[in-house]
Amino acid sequence: MSELQKYNFDRIYGLIDLIEGNVNAETAFWNFSYDYFIEHSVKFQKETLLHQYIVITALNNYRRDFRKSTDWYEEEGALDFWYEKFQENNISIPKYKFKKGYDAYKWFLRHEKKFEQLYENLANDAFYILFNNRNFLLKFNKIVAESVSDLSSKYPKKDVTQKGTIKRKNIPTWVKNAVFHRDKGRCVFCNTDLTNLVNTLTVKNFDHIVPLDLYGANDPCNIQLSCEKCNKSKSNKEPDTSDKYYTWW
């Protein structure tokens, strides 16, 4: 049983906007840990590559803001916005004695670990929303595939094919359950009901959005539900998904 999480979505739309903007601009992973990326792309993990992307994108973005826009922070109280965010997330950060010409970039660098902790917290709420958006996931997984391809020589030999693509791994039940519920028990392409409540003959396929053969990853965000027919016709050619969804009523 997973735990209930506190509903805190009101304060993460800014973060989601930032992440979507970066994904739409095809901004690659940068300033990131190769080891973490490799480990989380060969085998399905609950901390997904999207969690990592959210954290590093936020950190890279705010590091740049603090570096370039130090004058924004030269007013008394200019950092209150950040103190509030840290407080909401129960992260303690010492108050500084404000003086004119204070170097906010130094302040950011000194507390960068705390910023990382803050965005690790917020990444869970942002993930909850973004995981539902398959069109976003398609674009995101194309970015992931670029990094898999770039890093392919750094992967342990046992995890990659001769071509350098990631080897197939069993998809854990917790991933299948989550994807089945997200995709409402239907093939994302042709809407065939795969719940087996009506038709017992349908077969569920858990399909890589960006195929492994095209440097896709074994990551929960790269899986979708499809019927056998659509899965076969897609067969490792083109990354694809559908942006159709059922309305609530």
Ligand SMILES: [Zn+2]
């Ligand atoms: Zn289908």
